[in-house]
Amino acid sequence: MPPRRSHKKSRAGCRRCKARKIKCDEVHPRCGNCTKHGVACDFEHPGIVDTLSPVETPRPTTSTSNCDSPSTSTLPPTPSVESSTPLPLYRNPEPLPLTNSNKSNRMMELKLLHHYTTITCQTLAISSPVSEKIWRDTVPNLAFTGAEFLADALLAVSALHLRSHAPQDQELIRASHSYMASTLSEYSARLGKGITESNAEALFLTAALIAFQSTASRIFARDDSSDLKDRSDGYSLPLSWFHSFQGIKAVVASSWQWLRHSGIVIPIIESQPALNLDLSGQNANFFGHLLTGVEEEVASQDDPTTQELTRQAYQHAVAVLDWAHKIPHTGAPLVFLATVSRRFVELLESRRPRALAILASYFGLLKSLDSVWWLKGLARREVMGIVSLFDPDDEEWWPRLQWPVRIALYEGDFIPPDVWGAESCTETALLDQSGQNGGYVSHIELVSQMFSAVQNMPPTMPGDALDALAHQTFLARSQEFNRQMLLRDDTHVLH
Template sequence: MRSQCDEVHPRCGNCTKHGVACDFEHPGIVDTLSPAETPRPTTSTSNCDSPSTNTLPPTPSVESTTPLPIYRNPEPLPLTNSSKSNRMMELKLLHHYTTITCQTLAISSPVSEKIWRDTVPNLAFTGAEFLADALLAVSALHLRSHSPQDQELIRASHSYMASTLSEYSARLGKGITEENAEALFLTAALIAFQSTASRIFTREDSSDLKDRSGRYSLPLSWFHSFQGIKAVVASSWHWLRNSGIVIPIIESQPALNLDLSGQNANFFGHLLTGVEEEIANLDEDPITQSLTRQGYQHAVAVLDWAHKIPHTGAPLVFLATVSRRFVELLEARRPRALAILASYFGLLKSLDSVWWLKGLARREVMGIVSLFDPDDKEWWPRLQWPVRIAMHEGDFIPPEIWGAEHTNDTALLDQGGQSGGYVSHIELVSQMFTAVQNMPPAIPDEALDALAQQSVLAQAQEFNRQMTSRNDSHASH
């Protein structure tokens, strides 16, 4: 049935009712189109009973006061040059992340790579803007590895990470919930990645590599960031344990099989020689003594395990698994903790081809070695392996230099055994947190979130320190 057009301006009643474009609303559109662009007459019935009027394709029903969608409006987008530049930068960063950067977040793990490429961006689009900012920050950092002097990429990397830290910390302050647990875990992981990867852009003579006394400064922000991941996981495990995003990422790591007995011969066993005497002399409290002993033993066990399967990404597990007590020992610059850390950086030499680890082993090992007296007969001999590895030229490290044949032992590499490793460990830690919460006096629900907040705060302070240092450096020039 044909209906008469009431010719009401700016949009006739029938066109408004049926949600189609009306010639009265933009009378000049059809006249200004080229012949090839002019809509062809259709056999369908027009809402406006005018033989010279052609209908445009239907549009969703909208209020008469609602402007037509952009694709209906011939007017140019009201974007300034600045907003256009920002828009193109975000498109560039998102494209680079989904095509290239996501592949570098997981080593030899197709399942994890697909999650970082497809699932994580989709989750970021559902309202987790802090996660989206983290993706863009990491992508900008990756692009900087190809163009280190690109000021736009430097600003983008810093700006998006600053925004991430601010919003992420605010969300933690409000508490972890079932709805945001996955996004917070992924953001914590990207913050840790950014903290680790940004170290490669620090100049050798930069104040970021030195403390107030001018000596080498340990990358403690790495450990603070990974402690933040552990806190988020432990406090929200009752939700994350069933996550189709988090569990595959956790299980994509090489199977963690540690010998914590300390009884068997191992490659880094010499780093534990004299540990009881040290604990007796420096740690008076029995609980602290136990934590110190466990911290050292666990760290060395991870080194021994990773040493056997270096090219699998296993050395990266060290940052995520060492205890909070071990981090405290590093902060106190205990010689034993420093020697263990030097050996860890020696292990990273096997991943020197990864863009965010390139050249890192040599610089960090030699930085740690500079903190020791060359005449120190106790510790200097224990530093020889990381120094030898760090100074080695070439991607392939011969077994006689590495110290042992790389193993293909299925007990070490079997991915199926991981549920008994990482996941079981997290289950245990989560149960411990739950038990503590149920002990009188009751700990507030926000207590666990505060652990993660402390790590984020430490990361934010480190970020601000680096930015201040860079600004001062630029000002001096």
């Protein structure tokens, strides 16, 4: 038997190689084995092993390539640093890099916020620099102080605005639906917990943006006046508009004790042109023909309370049309949505011919604001859609629809007085006459008092007492719509 070769046993190997009972090449400042497996070596940092728990002996493996893999090693990889740099005993993990999806979401939010503060905020108010500044500066700052539902509402509206320039952009479509779904969910939850002094402003502003989103979404509706007669489901009335604005009224009335002192809400309310309504219905006015025969219609209803509410609903709606007809370019026609009564909305839901004719005239008024992006082309589509609901042989109502049809189909940026039907008054002249009925603040004071008196009554009460219920109905429908849109990734939004 040949003699055994002599061998010199070294005790200068690194402690890791000793623990693993393998030969260490004793290369400094980091031995070959530690370098190979990307682990710390006490040659490089003599004090590190003393601070750690004993090195775990690795499980036997059949392949050396898997030996001491990151899943079984108890020591973190040694970073590439100069030997003179002290290695910290415990290192905070580096932040995970953003995934492509997270990066995309983050860039989308930045894009939407920038677009809102630079462009979209200018379109939320018409002829009101004060309101524009509030929507641009004050509202985002309020959203950043804990009102995430308000921030989501801003992003949803901004996405809708961008989508008006790129209707088929799937990312914008999803962003618009997703942010509004988040807004509706959190907004409903906050309303359920009650309005307080601390959240009243944010809830009012969110309600206003929800109403704006509902209104602006109509430009993406699939109802096209050119093919209404070819569609089996016909024309869809924009009832969500009215439900959302009834919701604003409910929020304002129930939180007026705090909003009346708000430096944010009051300027927005007072920026609207002052109401100067003739509620008697006795004086000559441009839309007076829409009230012809109203007493006969009212008399056909059995309940005296319903009769009076119906009469007042028609008279008030027509009075608003007459007032807005004189100052259309101030944005006055938009006030119609916020001022009509709950009873008028019910009459629309029943598709009463008089209510539909009044609504057609309202959309005719919106032709004066056709240059606004979220109203572009809307007057033509809505008027012709409402007309499609009438029998062409109806001799009673067709003559009353001639003005909105003529206005809706008019080509040109400026509608002359002989086509519009009357010389427009100046807003200053109407403001001088506003003392008779007061401005919006005094009107809201009365509504708030009424709301406080009836809020504990059963929900069968007609009229404005049902505003809150209407708003909850709108929210429920909006949430269901957004849920379906997110699931289906549809390219259309709420009618």
